[in-house]
Amino acid sequence: MTETLDTPEKRRSALRTMVLIREFENHVRDRFADNEIPGFVHLSQGQEAVAVGVCTALSRDDYITSTHRAHGHSLAKGLEPDRLLAELYGKAEGHCGGRGGSMHVADLDEGMLGAQPIVGASVPLGTGAGITAQLSDADWMATAFCGDGSVAAGQVHEAINLAATWQLPVVFVVENNQYSEGMVFDEQHNVEDVAEMASAYGIPGEIVDGQDVTAVNETMRAARERALDGDGPTLIEAKTYRYRGHFEGDEQPYRSQEEVEDWRENRDPIDNYRERLAAAGELTDEEFEAIRTEVKAVMADAVEFARNADEPAPEAAYDDVFVEEAPEIDAFRERMAADGDNGGVGL
Ligand SMILES: Cc1ncc(C[n+]2csc(CCOP(=O)(O)OP(=O)(O)O)c2C)c(N)n1
Numbered sequence: 001m002t003e004t005l006d007t008p009e010k011r012r013s014a015l016r017t018m019v020l021i022r023e024f025e026n027h028v029r030d031r032f033a034d035n036e037i038p039g040f041v042h043l044s045q046g047q048e049a050v051a052v053g054v055c056t057a058l059s060r061d062d063y064i065t066s067t068h069r070a071h072g073h074s075l076a077k078g079l080e081p082d083r084l085l086a087e088l089y090g091k092a093e094g095h096c097g098g099r100g101g102s103m104h105v106a107d108l109d110e111g112m113l114g115a116q117p118i119v120g121a122s123v124p125l126g127t128g129a130g131i132t133a134q135l136s137d138a139d140w141m142a143t144a145f146c147g148d149g150s151v152a153a154g155q156v157h158e159a160i161n162l163a164a165t166w167q168l169p170v171v172f173v174v175e176n177n178q179y180s181e182g183m184v185f186d187e188q189h190n191v192e193d194v195a196e197m198a199s200a201y202g203i204p205g206e207i208v209d210g211q212d213v214t215a216v217n218e219t220m221r222a223a224r225e226r227a228l229d230g231d232g233p234t235l236i237e238a239k240t241y242r243y244r245g246h247f248e249g250d251e252q253p254y255r256s257q258e259e260v261e262d263w264r265e266n267r268d269p270i271d272n273y274r275e276r277l278a279a280a281g282e283l284t285d286e287e288f289e290a291i292r293t294e295v296k297a298v299m300a301d302a303v304e305f306a307r308n309a310d311e312p313a314p315e316a317a318y319d320d321v322f323v324e325e326a327p328e329i330d331a332f333r334e335r336m337a338a339d340g341d342n343g344g345v346g347l
């Protein structure tokens with residue numbers, strides 16, 4: 001990771017990750033339709049270049065925060081498809097022991113701070129990670145993914161404003177897929193581009209073609225460098241499109257299937273990148289088929305893994321809910337008691 005896509009090998013690897021995300025979500029679509037996966041799922045097919053372009057620009061130590069549409073971000077950041085799928089199945093081997101599912105998956109070791117089903121909540125979480133980075137003089141930064149719908153939520157403005165004012169090492173990536181559930185972008189916003197909003201916080205706002213993995217990677221690398229240099233946040237608006245409904249089962253009365261087909265036919269991030277690599281003489285049809293075959297085998301194994309994984313023990317529902325030991329809080333209590341003042345804090 002932290003890569004410029006500057007060699008054929010790295011470019012093929014980025015293509016493979018996009019194919020993996022597409023294939024992962026094909027399985028989620030089908031297994032959800034079969035009632036094998038509980039809850040709700042939101043697919044990101046069509047948006048793969050944003051996840052991969054951003055995450056190839058990050059180091060393993062950098063953190064991301066995500067939304068209800070988190071499968072692509074999670075895989076691009078390095079979560080393994082078998083454990084991610086097991087999490088969606090609610091199994092003990094999943095990243096959160098099966099307690100999170102699609103909309104709450106997190107893996108701190110891989111720098112995935114969590115999917116947030118509350119629209120907009122990924123943004124203050126990213127700002128919080130930025131505060132930690134700044135206070136601890138860290139050499140990592142945070143990236144908060146959010147959707148175009150989320151920028152109408154108050155907490156998003158508070159969090160970006162704070163990050164800008166304190167020059168935190170955070171990048172805000174708004175995936176503008178033009179819809180917020182069934183609401184079209186211009187029914188919800190009085191600006192043409194989300195990037196315009198950046199001027200309200202005094203930070204750069206960049207618009208990037210979210211169907212072009214190279215462009216996303218370049219924009220993200222520059223923003224990350226700026227963040228790590230102490231120059232504060234950037235707001236990146238990636239123009240993109242989701243092929244599936246808002247959730248699986250959405251009948252999509254708010255858009256035509258011709259519109260969806262047009263994006264699939266003409267602006268597909270995988271097809272376009274594949275064609276670009278082929279035109280540069282870096283990818284034959286056989287090599288692409290080999291990528292697809294390998295990814296299909298990985299996913300067949302992942303499905304088997306998820307299906308056969310153990311159900312969590314009922315008592316595991318209480319794991320990670322309460323803090324067992326909190327030396328910082330104990331020390332704080334003692335300090336307050338010694339001062340004879342609890343500072344109004346009800347501890
Ligand atoms: C605070 C809050 N309000 C409403 C919802 C219901 N809801 C879930 S996703 C969504 C739309 C989000 O749109 P956007 O931010 O553009 O993300 P996208 O679904 O397009 O990826 C809404 C309104 C919610 N989860 N949280």
Ligand SMILES: [Mg+2]
Pocket residue numbers: 147148149175176177178179180181
């Ligand atoms: Mg949206």
